[in-house]
Amino acid sequence: MTDLRCRLCGSRNLRSFLDLGATPPCELFLTADALERPEPTYPLHVRVCEECLLAQLPPLITPEETFTEYAYFSSYSTSWVEHAKRFVDASSERLGLGPDSFVVEVASNDGYLLQHVVERGVRCLGIEPSRNVGEAARERGVPTLTAFLTPETGVQVRAEHGPADLVALNNVYAHIPDVVGFTEGLRALVADDGWVSIEVQHLLTLVERTQFDTVYHEHFQYYTLLTAQRALASGGLTVVDVELLDTHGGSIRVWARPAAVAGEPSERVREVLAAEEKAGLHTVDGHDGFAEAVSRVRDDLVAFLIEARRAGRSVVGYGAPGKGNTLLNYCGIRPDLLPYTVDRNPYKHGRFTPGTRIPVLPPERIEADRPDYVLVLPWNLRDELVEQLAPVREWGGRLVFPIPSLEVV
Structure with missing residues (x-):
């Protein structure tokens, strides 16, 4: 029997949020010769921690099972590539990125985002666990390390390439079961005065717009800004700003920095937290229904x-x-x-x-x-x-x- 504990705070007090039955992993498309063979399924049951409020799935499958060979290539979405370019342009201006800067993207997929960093002449590195999509990135001219991010990987990359002025990660912070270890890896990558940018679907819009189909086994957790703050704090990072995005039906782009240089959060952080609280998502009972x-x-x-x-x-x-x-x-x-x-x-x-x-x-x-x-x-x-x-x-x-x-x- 699975030992159900909150992966962020360790509590055993988990309440049912959404039970979708049992399904196969969503990206394991079948070949014709596999149709006559048994197909494994796993429970798809999201629970909310009554202590820290993190919405989460039990880690019934590992990232290695899902991401070593992956069916999703980001560049097949024209609008997503354009979204990535806008982010690179805006963050380059915001942070003053130039030839002496270093940018890392975690879960860099096929180079859809870092190709725009390369075009700007900014030194960069992608960290991508899937061999097939990582190879597509290298063919595009994007330096890519085939690896999962761990604290050890973060230390290794920092030692070989130097600290990152910007660590970007889009739609991956929900995909890791060891949220604390992964966050420690982010802190190891980023410079002591650097920035971390995280895009992740917002639980507030998931609930308000009934976006239950974004629940699947490779999404281990579902964040409000409040729970993202708590997760990032576990690795020594502090949220300083947030943007509301239309991507994936409604996402947040969280900007975080090492705690020692973070300072006070922006007004936008306070506004989003207030909206979540008004919707009831800062209490466990508010997740019912x-x-x-x-x-x-x-x-x-x-x-x-x-x-x-x-x-x-x-x-x-x-x-x-x-x-x-x-x-x-x-x-x-x-x-x-x-x-x-x-x-x-x-x-x-x-x-x-x-x-x-x-x-x-x-x-x-x-x-x-x-x-x-x-x-x-x-x-x-x-x-x-x-x-x-x-x-x-x-x-x-x-x-x-x-x-x-x-x-x-």
């Missing part, structure tokens, strides 16, 4: 798909993101309701979604088949995908967005 809202999203989507099938209308999917696999598995959507989905990533073509076993095909298939409806699974890229899917209007097709509530456009 989310599960009921999630079940309503499921009921509406499944009812729509069943009615479309009865009416003889065709529905196919667009995208095969990890979040889509949480949605499909929780809702019990299989090829009888969604015969296939498409994705721009060639790595996924010819494979099948984990658990639900829906074929993943190239995007051109949609125009060839001209379905009545296209179910958009990466809803967080709505503006980008509405533009990509504009040809669907030519044959009278419509787009379906399942979250935050069912919308047919």
